[in-house]
Amino acid sequence: MIDHDIIRQTLSIALRTGGDFAEIFVEDKASSNALFDDGKVENLSSGRDRGAGIRVIVGETTGFAHTADLSAAGLAEAAGAAGAAALSGGGGVQEIALTRQHAPRPNEIELLPEEVAKAHKVALLRRANDAARGAGGSITQVTARYGDSRRRILVANSDGLLTEDDQVRTLFTVMAVASGDTGMQTGYQSMGRTIGFELFDRFDVEDLAREAAERALLKLAARPAPSGTMPVVMGPGGGGVLFHEACGHGLEADLVAKGASVFAGRVGERVADPRITLVDDGTMAEEWGALAIDDEGSLGSRNVLIEDGILTDYMWDLLRSRQEGRPRSGNGRRQSYKHLPMVRMTNTYVLAGPDDPAQIVADTPSGVYVAHLGGGQVNTATGDFVFGMTEAYLIEDGKITEPIREGNLIGNGPAVLSTIDAVGHDFAMGSPGMCGKDGQGVPVGDGIPTMRVPALTIGGTA
Amino acid sequence: MAPEQPDLLAVAVRIAEMAGPAEQVEAYVARGTSTSVKAYGGEVESLTQAASAGVGVRVIVDHREGFAYAGTLDESAVLEALTEARDNAQFGEPDEFNALAEPDGTAAANLDLWPAGLEHVPTADKVAMALELERAATSRDERVRSVRVAMFADARGEGAVATSTGIRAWGRAGNCHLAVQALAVRNGETQIAAGLSVGREVGDLSVDEAADDAILRATRLLGATKPATQRITLVLEPRMTATILGLVGGMLNGGAVLKGRSPFAGRVGELIASPLLTFVDDPTDPRSLGAEIHDGEGLACRRNELVVKGVLQGFLQNSYTGRRSGTASTGSAQRGISSTPGVGAGALAVAPGVGTHDEVLGAIEHGLFVTSMAGLHSGVNPVSGDFSVGVEGLMVKGGELAEPIREATIASTLQRLLLDISAVGADLEWLPDGSGGVTLVVPDVALSGT
Numbered sequence: 001m002i003d004h005d006i007i008r009q010t011l012s013i014a015l016r017t018g019g020d021f022a023e024i025f026v027e028d029k030a031s032s033n034a035l036f037d038d039g040k041v042e043n044l045s046s047g048r049d050r051g052a053g054i055r056v057i058v059g060e061t062t063g064f065a066h067t068a069d070l071s072a073a074g075l076a077e078a079a080g081a082a083g084a085a086a087l088s089g090g091g092g093v094q095e096i097a098l099t100r101q102h103a104p105r106p107n108e109i110e111l112l113p114e115e116v117a118k119a120h121k122v123a124l125l126r127r128a129n130d131a132a133r134g135a136g137g138s139i140t141q142v143t144a145r146y147g148d149s150r151r152r153i154l155v156a157n158s159d160g161l162l163t164e165d166d167q168v169r170t171l172f173t174v175m176a177v178a179s180g181d182t183g184m185q186t187g188y189q190s191m192g193r194t195i196g197f198e199l200f201d202r203f204d205v206e207d208l209a210r211e212a213a214e215r216a217l218l219k220l221a222a223r224p225a226p227s228g229t230m231p232v233v234m235g236p237g238g239g240g241v242l243f244h245e246a247c248g249h250g251l252e253a254d255l256v257a258k259g260a261s262v263f264a265g266r267v268g269e270r271v272a273d274p275r276i277t278l279v280d281d282g283t284m285a286e287e288w289g290a291l292a293i294d295d296e297g298s299l300g301s302r303n304v305l306i307e308d309g310i311l312t313d314y315m316w317d318l319l320r321s322r323q324e325g326r327p328r329s330g331n332g333r334r335q336s337y338k339h340l341p342m343v344r345m346t347n348t349y350v351l352a353g354p355d356d357p358a359q360i361v362a363d364t365p366s367g368v369y370v371a372h373l374g375g376g377q378v379n380t381a382t383g384d385f386v387f388g389m390t391e392a393y394l395i396e397d398g399k400i401t402e403p404i405r406e407g408n409l410i411g412n413g414p415a416v417l418s419t420i421d422a423v424g425h426d427f428a429m430g431s432p433g434m435c436g437k438d439g440q441g442v443p444v445g446d447g448i449p450t451m452r453v454p455a456l457t458i459g460g461t462a
Numbered sequence: 463m464a465p466e467q468p469d470l471l472a473v474a475v476r477i478a479e480m481a482g483p484a485e486q487v488e489a490y491v492a493r494g495t496s497t498s499v500k501a502y503g504g505e506v507e508s509l510t511q512a513a514s515a516g517v518g519v520r521v522i523v524d525h526r527e528g529f530a531y532a533g534t535l536d537e538s539a540v541l542e543a544l545t546e547a548r549d550n551a552q553f554g555e556p557d558e559f560n561a562l563a564e565p566d567g568t569a570a571a572n573l574d575l576w577p578a579g580l581e582h583v584p585t586a587d588k589v590a591m592a593l594e595l596e597r598a599a600t601s602r603d604e605r606v607r608s609v610r611v612a613m614f615a616d617a618r619g620e621g622a623v624a625t626s627t628g629i630r631a632w633g634r635a636g637n638c639h640l641a642v643q644a645l646a647v648r649n650g651e652t653q654i655a656a657g658l659s660v661g662r663e664v665g666d667l668s669v670d671e672a673a674d675d676a677i678l679r680a681t682r683l684l685g686a687t688k689p690a691t692q693r694i695t696l697v698l699e700p701r702m703t704a705t706i707l708g709l710v711g712g713m714l715n716g717g718a719v720l721k722g723r724s725p726f727a728g729r730v731g732e733l734i735a736s737p738l739l740t741f742v743d744d745p746t747d748p749r750s751l752g753a754e755i756h757d758g759e760g761l762a763c764r765r766n767e768l769v770v771k772g773v774l775q776g777f778l779q780n781s782y783t784g785r786r787s788g789t790a791s792t793g794s795a796q797r798g799i800s801s802t803p804g805v806g807a808g809a810l811a812v813a814p815g816v817g818t819h820d821e822v823l824g825a826i827e828h829g830l831f832v833t834s835m836a837g838l839h840s841g842v843n844p845v846s847g848d849f850s851v852g853v854e855g856l857m858v859k860g861g862e863l864a865e866p867i868r869e870a871t872i873a874s875t876l877q878r879l880l881l882d883i884s885a886v887g888a889d890l891e892w893l894p895d896g897s898g899g900v901t902l903v904v905p906d907v908a909l910s911g912t
Binding site (some may be wrong): 038059085141184318380384385 | 503509517527528533536643691843846851874876908
């Protein structure tokens with residue numbers, strides 16, 4: 001992507017003011033998006049973002065600058081700005097020998113987005129629209145989106161590391177609106193993988209569109225959600241975001257180090273029911289959060305965070321692992337070259353457990369069954385988290401009965417983890433997600449087996 | 463005029479003038495600089511100095527639209543964006559209402575939104591403010607001895623729009639803010655809350671205001687418990703009111719109305735809210751940090767009354783939605799360089815009602831004072847209006863703030879909340895996102911807890 005002599009020279013300039021560590025992150029991202037709405041292809045758009053972020057670390061201080069100018073002069077200017085920001089006095093000239101490190105990719109890409117005709121991308125949209133509208137006369141509006149991106153990154157640093165990744169992601173989403181006597185309801189469904197256009201050989205956009213439409217239709221007849229605290233059973237895949245919020249963020253080493261996590265100081269302790277093993281895995285082939293390297297050049301890896309209920313480790317980025325003198329975990333990520341990396345999840349999931357999923361529902365006299373979740377949010381200091389249910393039902397006498405309207409559930413991470421009382425032997429990954437933290441969004445995946453939490457608060461009105 | 467003006471507008475004009483005889487071309491060009499200083503543990507945790515620029519090009523040919531952007535103003539990338547946008551236009555389907563904005567005769571407001579002093583503030587002063595903010599936040603209350611982060615940030619930017627249909631617009635604005643997330647700790651319990659101070663110039667900022675706000679918000683939540691499930695009167699502080707009305711503003715988007723996604727479609731002239739409520743989107747109000755001279759299509763921003771005494775006045779429009787709905791643009795096109803113009807409010811604010819914050823609160827015998835909401839993206843559906851969010855706050859007893867609560871939700875529909883408003887305070891507060899809120903009272907809302 002960029003000449004190695006220029007990289008060495010840029011890193012040397014960055015260290016001139018006495019930095020302990022310098023890094024250059026180069027990104028070249030091409031994306032295309034097509035939008036179908038209100039019965040027609042509204043537009044196709046394409047974008048190109050290319051630039052470099054340079055950081056210099058001196059003691060506890062990080063200086064950072066970025067530039068869209070990848071010439072030697074442009075990089076030198078940014079390196080100077082980053083070095084000045086982390087000014088600590090004269091450092092002199094430092095020679096850096098770069099060693100290329102090969103990063104095995106979780107999976108190969110079969111069909112690069114730029115090799116697929118735009119007409120083929122656009123054609124998927126109408127098929128999705130027609131399928132969604134065909135699901136019922138009450139479907140009054142359909143929005144379908146196609147998106148792809150190819151993000152090539154290079155990371156080099158003053159430790160001599162030089163490594164690259166080529167990340168291709170493809171996403172398709174459908175939102176349907178159904179209208180009836182009770183007003184309008186929406187249904188949303190998406191699929192996304194860290195692969196190319198072969199996504200559409202594996203998944204059918206028409207199935208996806210029908211699922212979105214059926215979710216909207218179902219909610220037209222939905223009852224108001226109950227309010228108060230009750231048992232909640234989460235279906236396989238549908239509830240992964242619960243763990244992302246209930247404990248994932250709280251296991252990010254940057255929040256832990258600042259005492260802003262309820263899980264600080266608890267490694268080695270029992271934090272969850274023994275049936276719970278939680279993993280964050282950047283190497284999970286094709287999943288939405290998959291990567292060969294993180295955005296600091298560390299190899300993606302599979303990290304067990306909670307094993308049989310015991311907290312085993314946090315997730316780490318370069319800064320926190322340097323401070324603690326321990327290995328990185330492949331969790332240093334950033335939205336783009338314009339952002340500083342921080343600790344982020346990749347694909348976070350709970351392994352299958354011992355229980356029969358059907359029996360879990362049958363053993364629940366009354367409660368709520370959540371088949372599909374929306375996003376969520378957590379206050380890591382208290383552990384209180386919310387997540388949205390976008391498809392949920394009442395459980396009455398051990399049976400899944402009527403659909404309920406959407407809303408949030410609220411719970412406390414440590415309390416929920418330690419009280420989970422059933423974990424199914426099924427497992428599924430959930431929908432592709434975009435995780436936001438301090439204003440930066442990164443793609444993440446999640447998954448769970450069927451499981452039951454004996455007491456969660458349902459944010460309904462009934 | 464400022465020296466930047468000819469440069470950026472000239473770039474936009476040059477692209478627009480490349481339009482062929484049968485096509486329309488729009489260029490939106492923007493660039494900006496920003497600084498952010500984060501302090502932690504008495505040291506600078508990070509210092510970021512950034513400059514960025516980009517261009518978005520929209521082409522309309524035979525009523526088909528195509529778009530492309532580039533995150534740079536390099537000549538070759540700009541030309542590539544134009545080529546790509548032209549190519550993309552072949553794949554959009556024709557829509558008779560697809561066309562670029564045209565000058566509509568509305569004069570741009572004479573606003574000075576440029577923080578002229580900001581560019582002369584040395585970085586060392588910004589660093590000092592961030593460090594001082596951390597010190598202030600951690601030295602005033604024994605329960606607050608650390609922060610998650612204390613930050614100074616500023617941003618200055620300019621943007622230009624030019625089209626082959628005659629639009630020529632340029633504007634610039636900037637602002638800065640202090641923000642701190644304070645951690646309050648007592649008996650092994652930790653609460654976190656943010657304090658802010660925002661303004662255009664560094665002189666508008668107050669370390670004390672940000673620090674005291676964070677300390678108060680974090681410490682008063684210590685000891686919070688889960689409340690009983692009940693129906694309760696909500697007292698929304700100004701920033702909560704602004705957040706909720708922001709959601710309502712999104713439902714008054716002309717695009718959502720045309721596409722059958724707004725529950726307020728067809729209700730202009732009807733009572734959709736309590737007669738106590740009036741709210742307006744006015745980006746020409748310089749008190750708002752969302753103030754702008756031009757919208758994303760280069761039309762003059764203007765004052766738009768959305769709800770007056772509870773009655774819906776109309777919807778926000780860009781030029782496409784205005785044309786298609788048989789009205790006209792309200793100067794409400796919103797965009798970044800990487801997208802085509804959408805529709806949205808820039809400076810939505812509630813008209814002040816009656817009473818100070820204390821007077822409004824003093825009239826509440828039993829209620830919940832809401833100080834934060836969580837899960838707005840997952841629990842609020844702007845099409846159905848379903849509303850369910852996590853809340854923290856303080857109970858109100860006999861007109862006074864009482865014990866803190868957490869791990870609870872409130873739920874209703876946005877339509878219901880608007881109609882049920884029973885008091886609107888006069889305590890207008892302008893918020894960092896450009897909106898303005900007041901203390902608002904809504905009785906009989908479902909609170910879900912134990």
